Amino acid sequence: MTQRLSTIRRLRTVFAATSALIASVAAQQAAAQVAPLEPSGQFSAYPSAAAQTPPMGWNPWNAFRTDVDEAKVRASAQALVDTGLAAKGYRYVNIDDGWALKRLPDGRLRIRDSMFPSSKVADSDTGSFLPFTAFLHGLGLKAGLYTDIGRNTCAQRWDADSRNLPEGTVAEREVGSFGHAEQDMRIMFADWKFDYVKIDACGVADYTRADPPVTSGQYQAFAPLIVRGDIPKSDPRAVEKLYAALGAAARRFGGDAATLSICAWGEALSPIWGHVHGNLWRTSPDVEFTWKSMLGNFDSVVDGGLYAGPGHWNDPDMLAVGHGDFDADHLTEARSHLTMWAITAAPLLLGFDLRSAPPSLLDLVGNTEMIAIDQDAAGNQGVPYRDGDAMAVVRTLAGTGQRAVALLNRGDKPVTARVTWAQLGFAPGSRARVRDIWARADRAPARDAITATLPAHGALLLRVQGVAADPSSTLLDEMPARVNIAADGLTAETALPMGKFPARIAAAPDGTPLTAAGRTFAHGIGLFANSRIEVRAGREYRRFVATPLVLGGERTVRFRVYADRKLVQEVAVAPATAPRPIDADVAGAEIVELVALDDGARAGRPPMIGWGDAGLRRR
Numbered sequence: 001m002t003q004r005l006s007t008i009r010r011l012r013t014v015f016a017a018t019s020a021l022i023a024s025v026a027a028q029q030a031a032a033q034v035a036p037l038e039p040s041g042q043f044s045a046y047p048s049a050a051a052q053t054p055p056m057g058w059n060p061w062n063a064f065r066t067d068v069d070e071a072k073v074r075a076s077a078q079a080l081v082d083t084g085l086a087a088k089g090y091r092y093v094n095i096d097d098g099w100a101l102k103r104l105p106d107g108r109l110r111i112r113d114s115m116f117p118s119s120k121v122a123d124s125d126t127g128s129f130l131p132f133t134a135f136l137h138g139l140g141l142k143a144g145l146y147t148d149i150g151r152n153t154c155a156q157r158w159d160a161d162s163r164n165l166p167e168g169t170v171a172e173r174e175v176g177s178f179g180h181a182e183q184d185m186r187i188m189f190a191d192w193k194f195d196y197v198k199i200d201a202c203g204v205a206d207y208t209r210a211d212p213p214v215t216s217g218q219y220q221a222f223a224p225l226i227v228r229g230d231i232p233k234s235d236p237r238a239v240e241k242l243y244a245a246l247g248a249a250a251r252r253f254g255g256d257a258a259t260l261s262i263c264a265w266g267e268a269l270s271p272i273w274g275h276v277h278g279n280l281w282r283t284s285p286d287v288e289f290t291w292k293s294m295l296g297n298f299d300s301v302v303d304g305g306l307y308a309g310p311g312h313w314n315d316p317d318m319l320a321v322g323h324g325d326f327d328a329d330h331l332t333e334a335r336s337h338l339t340m341w342a343i344t345a346a347p348l349l350l351g352f353d354l355r356s357a358p359p360s361l362l363d364l365v366g367n368t369e370m371i372a373i374d375q376d377a378a379g380n381q382g383v384p385y386r387d388g389d390a391m392a393v394v395r396t397l398a399g400t401g402q403r404a405v406a407l408l409n410r411g412d413k414p415v416t417a418r419v420t421w422a423q424l425g426f427a428p429g430s431r432a433r434v435r436d437i438w439a440r441a442d443r444a445p446a447r448d449a450i451t452a453t454l455p456a457h458g459a460l461l462l463r464v465q466g467v468a469a470d471p472s473s474t475l476l477d478e479m480p481a482r483v484n485i486a487a488d489g490l491t492a493e494t495a496l497p498m499g500k501f502p503a504r505i506a507a508a509p510d511g512t513p514l515t516a517a518g519r520t521f522a523h524g525i526g527l528f529a530n531s532r533i534e535v536r537a538g539r540e541y542r543r544f545v546a547t548p549l550v551l552g553g554e555r556t557v558r559f560r561v562y563a564d565r566k567l568v569q570e571v572a573v574a575p576a577t578a579p580r581p582i583d584a585d586v587a588g589a590e591i592v593e594l595v596a597l598d599d600g601a602r603a604g605r606p607p608m609i610g611w612g613d614a615g616l617r618r619r
Contacts, residue, residue, distance in 0.1 A: 109175060
């Protein structure tokens with residue numbers, strides 16, 4: 001009886017602590033939403049010192065799913081070191097689903113020691129990952145672990161025949177972190193010394209009363225917070241709240257170095273709020289080993305450059321290189337796959353068996369020039385330009401006049417792809433140096449445009465150094481990592497369909513050009529009224545220039561510019577009004593904020609607006 005009362009007290013303590021943590025996070029969010037269109041004077045993306053460049057490493061899921069064990073993981077970690085990949089940046093070794101045996105009555109998690117024998121510790125009923133993480137840290141690597149925001153995990157739902165599923169009673173098999181945010185993050189980061197946690201969401205999506213695992217009596221039903229592919233039937237606020245609580249706990253016990261990976265597959269508006277609560281967030285379903293699936297995952301991030309930057313990254317999923325359409329017999333597709341991930345500053349997480357990897361694949365993933373583009377310190381994601389199956393993506397790199405360009409052929413027949421000096425922001429008529437990353441060779445200097453004929457599924461990845469069209473100014477297109485969409489004008493009820501970003505570079509939210517009163521702007525930001533943009537100016541600029549645009553509707557919109565919370569410019573723009581530029585004094589400002597207010601708030605979405613040719617000038 002005494003032991004039972006002690007267990008009950010511990011459970012109540014854990015529940016109270018978790019509830020307090022969630023309440024604290026909710027209070028912070030509520031305070032932030034009191035006046036979302038008021039200037040904050042801050043850059044409010046996820047406050048973390050971790051993942052200042054996109055995480056790189058290895059995850060066993062694509063190679064082994066739950067049929068993994070400590071020997072395979074240790075051998076793969078050693079292979080990262082022995083092949084030189086670790087020295088090139090592939091340092092995270094992340095355990096995925098399958099490691100948890102059960103949850104004990106006091107809420108602690110027991111490790112499956114048949115999978116991780118080193119976790120057996122004398123006088124411990126949970127085991128410890130310390131020997132395992134010490135091994136990885138001793139190799140100079142970082143260690144990652146897995147959990148779910150729900151009661152149960154993805155493997156329990158979708159890998160029902162696995163021999164490595166949790167065991168015991170219904171309650172003991174609830175190894176997800178729902179109701180255990182603080183307890184689980186404490187043991188993972190503070191006790192077991194992990195550096196990274198991937199947090200899945202099957203537990204709040206796939207355990208309805210109608211799902212087979214529930215009807216069979218194996219698992220408890222969970223009213224879904226995510227209805228896959230259906231934002232209106234999902235509860236984005238509740239999902240965000242759960243991730244916020246886990247993120248707060250991860251920072252509390254792991255410090256600023258803790259890396260938090262949100263894995264809600266682009267559901268519940270997670271690509272829109274992910275940059276507030278995590279270091280990386282999935283934007284799509286799991287990548288399959290086909291060209292079509294990979295393109296879909298690429299498309300889920302390519303228009304989202306305004307939501308990513310150092311410490312917070314769009315994540316189109318682990319690399320499929322080494323499998324299916326991207327194996328050693330399909331090097332064209334594997335090269336294109338890596339090109340797409342690098343140009344969008346995506347995490348590079350390998351998923352093939354490193355113990356027997358063919359040299360051709362190791363050469364591809366180990367290309368240091370490709371890695372340098374992905375890991376570029378400026379953290380800007382590339383901006384896409386589409387022309388049928390041909391596509392150019394331009395990424396501004398750190399350093400004067402430095403760009404990366406991906407020329408892609410999405411189709412099954414050869415195409416000609418092209419990128420122009422206007423898209424690169426180079427001076428007309430100027431010459432540029434061109435480096436072919438995959439060939440590891442310089443190309444002939446170019447002038448005004450670069451054109452290439454690409455085979456089916458082919459890609460070129462180029463580093464280009466040219467002369468800026470205006471060295472004294474920087475378009476916001478060229479510095480998306482220093483832009484944060486603090487409020488996009490939409491709600492869960494008025495959100496765009498899954499896969500669509502409400503704020504876009506050089507386009508309106510619906511993908512149409514930035515056009516008002518017959519005039520089209522090739523550069524700028526398009527989004528909705530009732531929005532606020534934060535720009536990290538860093539005290540480097542004197543003026544902000546733009547042309548405010550109302551892209552449709554019948555309502556007047558007020559455009560305001562703030563410099564460190566001080567209002568420095570305000571204009572009212574009516575639809576069909578001839579566009580007129582503004583020029584605001586932002587000298588010495590750390591944060592410049594751009595606010596667009598719908599003067600006639602009504603039900604439904606506010607009008608689409610734009611900041612045409614928006615940029616900062618040094619003089």
